[in-house]
Amino acid sequence: MQLTLEFGGGLELLCDSEKIHKVNVDLPNGEDDLTMKHLLSWVRTNVIKERPEMFMKGDTVRPGVLVLVNDCDWELSGQLDTTIEDKDVIVFISTLHGG
Amino acid sequence: MEASEGKSKKPGASRLCCLCNQRRPVLKRPKTLQQICRECFYEVFEEEIHQVIVGNRLFKSGERVAIGASGGKDSTVLAYVLSELNRRHNYGLDLFLLSIDEGITGYRDDSLETVKRNEVQYGLPLQILSYKDLYGWTMDEIVKMIGLKNNCTFCGVFRRQALDRGAALLKVDKLVTGHNADDIAETVLLNILRGDIARLSRCTSITTGEDGPIPRCKPFKYTYEKEIVIYPSLLKLNFDTLTYDIRMLISRSWTTSPPNVSIYSPNAYRGFAREFIKDLERLRPRAILDIIKSGEDFRIATTTKMPEQGTCERCGYISSQKWCKACVLLEGLNRGLPKMGIGRARGGVNGDHKKETKKPPASAAKSLESKQCGSLDF
Ligand SMILES: [Zn+2]
Numbered sequence: 001m002q003l004t005l006e007f008g009g010g011l012e013l014l015c016d017s018e019k020i021h022k023v024n025v026d027l028p029n030g031e032d033d034l035t036m037k038h039l040l041s042w043v044r045t046n047v048i049k050e051r052p053e054m055f056m057k058g059d060t061v062r063p064g065v066l067v068l069v070n071d072c073d074w075e076l077s078g079q080l081d082t083t084i085e086d087k088d089v090i091v092f093i094s095t096l097h098g099g
Numbered sequence: 100m101e102a103s104e105g106k107s108k109k110p111g112a113s114r115l116c117c118l119c120n121q122r123r124p125v126l127k128r129p130k131t132l133q134q135i136c137r138e139c140f141y142e143v144f145e146e147e148i149h150q151v152i153v154g155n156r157l158f159k160s161g162e163r164v165a166i167g168a169s170g171g172k173d174s175t176v177l178a179y180v181l182s183e184l185n186r187r188h189n190y191g192l193d194l195f196l197l198s199i200d201e202g203i204t205g206y207r208d209d210s211l212e213t214v215k216r217n218e219v220q221y222g223l224p225l226q227i228l229s230y231k232d233l234y235g236w237t238m239d240e241i242v243k244m245i246g247l248k249n250n251c252t253f254c255g256v257f258r259r260q261a262l263d264r265g266a267a268l269l270k271v272d273k274l275v276t277g278h279n280a281d282d283i284a285e286t287v288l289l290n291i292l293r294g295d296i297a298r299l300s301r302c303t304s305i306t307t308g309e310d311g312p313i314p315r316c317k318p319f320k321y322t323y324e325k326e327i328v329i330y331p332s333l334l335k336l337n338f339d340t341l342t343y344d345i346r347m348l349i350s351r352s353w354t355t356s357p358p359n360v361s362i363y364s365p366n367a368y369r370g371f372a373r374e375f376i377k378d379l380e381r382l383r384p385r386a387i388l389d390i391i392k393s394g395e396d397f398r399i400a401t402t403t404k405m406p407e408q409g410t411c412e413r414c415g416y417i418s419s420q421k422w423c424k425a426c427v428l429l430e431g432l433n434r435g436l437p438k439m440g441i442g443r444a445r446g447g448v449n450g451d452h453k454k455e456t457k458k459p460p461a462s463a464a465k466s467l468e469s470k471q472c473g474s475l476d477f
């Protein structure tokens with residue numbers, strides 16, 4: 001499925017300084033849905049080029065990284081359990097740098 | 100399979116905003132855990148800051164107020180919100196943006212661009228002062244003189260004073276900075292860890308330096324970083340392309356304090372405290388406000404000898420010594436003795452740092468003073 005990933009707040013520095021990534025992600029084997037949990041590990045493998053620890057901690061984003069799914073706080077949609085659909089826009093913003 | 104067809108793909112999306120009960124929520128507020136919609140978010144975000152300003156009497160009508168503008172997210176959102184509130188509630192403030200150019204090649208260029216655009220977009224006048232204006236030296240010149248090893252001393256000391264010196268130079272009544280609740284909680288923690296009671300009692304005050312030449316205040320003291328970050332991120336849907344532009348420029352701008360800025364500011368331990376705060380926030384978002392509260396409620400026994408706060412004989416900045424750290428460092432630079440005032444170097448104007456100094460109150464203060472690098476003062 002086609003997704004738009006946006007990185008901000010310094011996170012784009014971890015992926016070739018490119019803020020917007022149009023990507024194609026396949027459903028994981030034997031699953032009907034794509035969850036944020038799967039997407040995060042996909043992003044970590046396929047999009048993040050350096051210092052993945054700035055982006056993730058354990059199996060989720062590092063505390064201080066804000067996630068918006070279609071302009072909505074992912075804390076409202078179940079965080080890692082959020083189901084992603086075709087054409088969704090997912091924004092990752094680090095709050096950790098700069099004032 | 101069939102059963103799940105009808106229910107919303109995104110749990111929570113079906114619920115309504117708990118403030119207006121009409122619209123779809125877009126944000127879970129860390130402060131209250133309420134799920135609120137975009138419109139209500141703007142309202143409560145701005146209204147709370149207004150209440151903080153009014154409740155603490157941060158400003159008086161007619162005051163000339165400098166907004167310390169780094170081009171980063173906090174100061175950019177602060178500039179935007181403050182100019183809005185000033186208009187909406189007739190504060191009667193003469194607001195302008197104050198930016199400092201350290202003179203580090205390539206470093207500020209981007210963020211100064213941002214501040215310049217803020218000037219146009221919010222109709223706020225902009226003053227840029229350089230280290231050259233404030234100290235007579237650019238950071239690059241200092242590095243050339245002393246080498247890369249010691250410049251964190253200069254950077255920390257000069258940066259700490261830059262806004263105050265700039266504000267004094269421009270004769271403002273007040274200086275506001277974008278320090279947010281997360282910053283303050285982090286500072287409380289660090290001051291506790293360091294046993295720096297002098298700063299601990301000061302760092303939670305919403306206004307500091309009222310006895311000095313220019314008071315400083317922090318209207319975002321109770322504002323969560325998460326909300327500051329999300330504020331411009333959600334703007335684009337509500338407004339036209341102009342604000343979309345603001346959003347892009349804000350999200351672009353806070354990349355200008357990138358991880359590698361530490362070339363001149365090695366605040367690594369601050370990073371650990373920050374991470375700890377963020378871990379706590381994830382477990383229990385209230386923790387940030389609770390830490391601020393415990394900092395505020397910290398009582399210091401009256402028998403404790405607190406460092407006496409004097410002012411620098413040269414520049415008037417707060418200093419427990421005859422000359423403030425910046426003036427000592429500058430004297431060294433100007434005399435071609437750049438090591439003066441760094442670490443154990445002897446023969447400085449304030450005497451040997453390791454020995455008891457001539458001024459008794461100052462020596463009592465010595466043990467309470469923190470290291471020069473990465474000061475935790477706001
Ligand atoms: Zn609402």
Ligand SMILES: [Zn+2]
Pocket residue numbers: 411412413414415416422423424425426427
């Ligand atoms: Zn001085």
